[in-house]
Amino acid sequence: MGKIDIKDMDLFYGSFQALKNVNLEIEANKITAFIGPSGCGKSTLLKSLNRMNDLVEGCRIQGKILLDGQDIYAKSTDVNTLRKRVGMVFQKPNPFPMSIYDNIAYGPRTHGIHSKSKLDDIVEKSLRNAAIWDEVKDRLKKSALGMSGGQQQRLCIARALAVEPEVLLMDEPTSALDPISTSKIEDLAADLKKDYTIVMVTHNMQQAVRISDNTAFFLLGEMIEYNNTEKLFSIPSDKRTEDYITGRFG
Amino acid sequence: MRNKFDMQLDSLKEQLIHMGELCEIAITKATEAILEGKEEQAREVILADEEIDQAEKDIERLCLKLLLQQQPVAKDLRQISAALKMITDMERIGDQASDIAEILLTAKLGKAKPNEDIGVMAQATAKMVTESVQAYVDQNMMLAKKVMLADDEVDRLFEKVRQEIIDYIAKGNGEEGAEAIDQIMVTKYLERIGDHATNIAEWVEFSITGNHHGAQAIHDREKAGE
Numbered sequence: 001m002g003k004i005d006i007k008d009m010d011l012f013y014g015s016f017q018a019l020k021n022v023n024l025e026i027e028a029n030k031i032t033a034f035i036g037p038s039g040c041g042k043s044t045l046l047k048s049l050n051r052m053n054d055l056v057e058g059c060r061i062q063g064k065i066l067l068d069g070q071d072i073y074a075k076s077t078d079v080n081t082l083r084k085r086v087g088m089v090f091q092k093p094n095p096f097p098m099s100i101y102d103n104i105a106y107g108p109r110t111h112g113i114h115s116k117s118k119l120d121d122i123v124e125k126s127l128r129n130a131a132i133w134d135e136v137k138d139r140l141k142k143s144a145l146g147m148s149g150g151q152q153q154r155l156c157i158a159r160a161l162a163v164e165p166e167v168l169l170m171d172e173p174t175s176a177l178d179p180i181s182t183s184k185i186e187d188l189a190a191d192l193k194k195d196y197t198i199v200m201v202t203h204n205m206q207q208a209v210r211i212s213d214n215t216a217f218f219l220l221g222e223m224i225e226y227n228n229t230e231k232l233f234s235i236p237s238d239k240r241t242e243d244y245i246t247g248r249f250g
Numbered sequence: 251m252r253n254k255f256d257m258q259l260d261s262l263k264e265q266l267i268h269m270g271e272l273c274e275i276a277i278t279k280a281t282e283a284i285l286e287g288k289e290e291q292a293r294e295v296i297l298a299d300e301e302i303d304q305a306e307k308d309i310e311r312l313c314l315k316l317l318l319q320q321q322p323v324a325k326d327l328r329q330i331s332a333a334l335k336m337i338t339d340m341e342r343i344g345d346q347a348s349d350i351a352e353i354l355l356t357a358k359l360g361k362a363k364p365n366e367d368i369g370v371m372a373q374a375t376a377k378m379v380t381e382s383v384q385a386y387v388d389q390n391m392m393l394a395k396k397v398m399l400a401d402d403e404v405d406r407l408f409e410k411v412r413q414e415i416i417d418y419i420a421k422g423n424g425e426e427g428a429e430a431i432d433q434i435m436v437t438k439y440l441e442r443i444g445d446h447a448t449n450i451a452e453w454v455e456f457s458i459t460g461n462h463h464g465a466q467a468i469h470d471r472e473k474a475g476e
Binding site for chain 2: 205206209233234235236241242245246247248
């Protein structure tokens with residue numbers, strides 16, 4: 001059993017089928033990369049893992065997604081608890097228009113933590129884990145909007161870590177960043193996987209090769225191939241995977 | 251970008267074919283020089299080795315450029331890394347052909363009659379080199395396999411010539427020992443060239459299948475009748 005098991009999953013936006021019979025086992029404490037051309041369904045699948053698609057009108061899901069064996073789409077599942085366990089970082093850094101400190105403390109506060117010393121600890125620990133503490137420790141009360149793009153993205157990762165999730169979903173987390181910030185986020189992801197299960201959508205093949213343990217390739221809503229990353233990028237078993245990763249289409 | 255990459259890969263294949271041809275010519279000419287005592291031809295072979303060395307450098311540079319520019323994966327990566335390994339074997343083949351030619355210039359092969367099987371070995375190894383490179387260009391696994399199996403015949407000939415030379419030394423009471431040793435060296439160089447061609451064929455297998463089982467596995471499978 002994986003940390004997340006996706007079983008016979010179909011997803012529809014109205015009458016359009018965006019995902020077709022996806023079966024996938026996401027391993028705990030590994031980085032799993034989703035790759036594929038635009039519109040192949042990889043971000044849709046990522047968003048399904050913490051039910052972000054609930055907010056999309058006309059979105060319908062069949063099949064099962066199990067987190068530690070529990071169906072996340074079951075009626076008994078509390079979505080807030082699910083999103084605490086499965087955090088998300090988006091393509092574009094989206095800090096809240098408030099101080100660095102309050103950005104991090106926001107999640108823990110909504111989950112009922114109000115003790116200042118406890119919040120201080122969480123803020124420091126989260127910022128340290130996101131490898132940004134040293135850069136911001138002297139300006140925690142300043143607005144997060146004054147940070148650079150790379151810093152903002154690490155802040156968003158720190159914010160996700162503050163509620164102590166088990167899984168971290170990352171939707172093209174470095175596509176808006178320069179190479180140095182990208183490298184920091186990649187190092188961070190590699191570091192975080194000892195404590196978290198990470199699922200990442202990326203358009204950057206070399207990034208998938210560099211940091212992920214497993215890779216799933218999607219095409220037109222189907223999962224074509226899922227394998228150990230080194231294997232998938234050296235001896236892909238499906239010709240469509242080979243054609244995509246070598247740039248012959250897509 | 252893919253178009254440019256495909257053109258660069260075609261150019262890589264052309265350069266490999268050219269280097270393979272240079273090796274084939276070197277083997278044939280060096281052996282012919284030995285068998286027929288053509289000293290001038292031996293000097294040509296030694297000079298031509300520089301061309302083979304240059305071809306290795308050019309191909310190496312192209313492969314490194316492709317790795318840098320294209321960051322290849324899957325089959326592209328296998329083909330480029332296989333090429334990088336193949337040229338090392340081809341460069342050694344050039345050196346060994348040159349070594350064969352040098353024996354004529356430094357030794358006295360005059361009295362002893364050259365063993366005819368040396369010519370047969372030279373033909374066989376030159377063919378192995380050409381076919382192994384062709385197998386790479388055409389991504390032809392059958393041809394690569396043929397090269398790996400052809401090395402058996404070269405090894406058999408080596409053993410045969412070796413035994414004949416031992417008998418020859420014994421018969422002459424060691425009189426023409428120096429010539430005999432030069433002949434065995436020529437034969438050994440050819441046997442090594444066969445091994446290098448086999449290495450090339452093994453890298454062709456890797457570039458096609460991603461596996462580097464090697465000639466031994468091919469032999470085992472042949473024996474098992476697969």
